[in-house]
Amino acid sequence: MLFFELLIILISTKLAGDLSVRLGQPSVLGKLLVGILIGPAVLGWIDNSHTIKELSEIGVLLLMFLAGLETDINELNKNRRSSFAVAIGGIILPMVGGYLAGKVLGISDTSALFIGLLLSATSVSITVQTLRDMGKLKTKESVTILGAAIVDDVLVVVLLAFLMSFVGAGDVSLGLVIGKKIAFFLIAILLGWKVVPWLMRWLVTLRVTQMVISTGLIICFGFAFLSEEMGVAGIIGAFIAGVAISQTPYKHEVEQKLEPIAYAVFVPVFFVSIGLSVSFTGLGDQIGLILGLTVLAVATKLVGSGLGARLTGFNLRSSFGIGTGMISRGEVALIIASLGLERGLLAQEFYTSTIIVVILTTLLTPPLLKKVF
Incomplete structure (x- = not known):
């Protein structure tokens, strides 16, 4: 069954991506939409299996690892002030907007805060691919978006831990959560600075085939594992691993050999998997709620992050582009929603609607970025 599913995924994503480009949109939009088409929501050819x-x-x-390989660390450092401002602006407005929306829906303060926190999340994996398709991944705006995504991820997880600790949803130590995140970044910076160059030089001398790309993948998965163990999203670890290797002489070889591996199988499966979460069952009575939350999710992140960019020196168009790049909630929000349902912070009646809102923000990001850039 797996081979059939991979066959369908690869054929459909390539055809849908080509059609999307012919219609003047980034190829990633077609790949996202075809996931809904071949998934349980419509044709049912692909299940959201383990x-x-x-x-x-x-x-x-791999997508975020490639983004790290293409990131200029000097530009990332120069834009750190803007990245912090974009991240903070993109958390405050969605948090407030989500909380107010929750109160309008008549739910408790805790659940309303959770919805605000959910809307504050950002996942830039789709943004990365869209900008890559357009050849804009190395611009100042893109570097700021990537930096802001790292800050956003850390702050949202810390706030989630604080909320869970405050309401007693599980045995959560806020101090431990913050401490682990600080420890992760200190360890990651030290490993990236001192250990990664040495490890690359040592492992590539082994007399086996393809040791350069193998070493790159070892470092990528090692950093991803470390980040998840320390309570940070694995994609952040993979991105940092890519940045670390980008400072070595092996950058271009790792990038050239990784792209065929990533884009031949794994990245298409990721795009399709987002659409597999969609279900249209029982949504007839919640259309208004879904549309309202989607507009709120897009507007608050666009204005909040865009304002952070504007206040740190970007012109109006660039600020709008940065705000647009932060709209996608992607897999980060899906994980938070599942956790909220499990811990009783998100009611079952709102779970499906929330998932649809997350999917819609992810689908809207590529055409909006195309329009801006």
């Missing part, structure tokens, strides 16, 4: 989830997770890690 194997598909695992393959898609590898896909998003």
